[in-house]
Amino acid sequence: MTDTTVPTDPLLAELLDLALEAGRRAGVLLRDGRPQDLSVARTKSSPIDVVTEMDIAAEKLITGFLAEHRPDDGFLGEEGASSAGTSGVRWVVDPLDGTVNYLYGLPTWAVSIAAERDGETVVGVVEAPMRSETYRAVRGGGAYLRAGGQGEWRRLAARPAPPLDQALVSTGFNYVQTVRAHQADVAQRLIPRLRDIRRSGSAAIDLSDVAAGRLDGYYERGLSPWDLAAGDLIAREAGALTGGRPGRAPSGELTLAASPGVFEPLQALLEEYGAWHD
Known part of the structure; x- marks a missing residue:
């Protein structure tokens, strides 16, 4: 990232870097590791609310990577990761948002990783591999998009409001x-x-x-x-x-x-x- 977008708070800078790397790794796994015969591993709220083996693998990758670097943090993950932690930081993870799209080979899916500090979300990363886009934000620091997996971060702004x-x-x-x-x-x-x-x-x-x-x-x-x-x-x-x-x-x-x-x-x-x- 460019110097002007680095958080000044060392903890937020660390959490952002870890979230970006975890999202990148999970995105590569999901994009390049999707089996041709991908099937449903289990269902949740209904028979069409599905979990695949890749949801589970991606969450394991993300939580394992984050725990290796910050073993005292807590976790809340869609596929079952749950721990309180002792550091005041909790990671909130959706390893594969858009599972049905992914199951059918549609491109609109993402990896979502947020970090909370003392109950407040302070870092957010959304990795969209099939778009080759990464979105990220730090509380009070603006939101940014990087396209193509490299290059400069572009600051984001919501559209001017139409009628x-x-x-x-x-x-x-x-x-x-x-x-x-x-x-x-x-x-x-x-x-x-x-x-x-x-x-x-x-x-x-x-x-x-x-x-x-x-x-x-x-x-x-x-x-x-x-x-x-x-x-x-x-x-x-x-x-x-x-x-x-x-x-x-x-x-x-x-x-x-x-x-x-x-x-x-x-x-x-x-x-x-x-x-x-x-």
């Missing part, structure tokens, strides 16, 4: 069928109020795309901490507003990120349409 009816907004759908039906109803009511709706299948990439100005907004119900921790910080550090229901932080109840000017009217519609409940 809501010209806003391009992304969302996601739960794997439980009854929940998906309500989410589809919310999306149907929103579509006439927006330019259009997109559905990528990766919360980490959607949040990063808000940061990069490729989307005006993103919302989803049912996310877990590992889905949103890194991407939420990246979006905020790029100047987007993030939250949940009015006055609440992003959570599994509702996560919303959008350009200022789009955020409040979109949040109001989501509240009116009941996007925060099943």
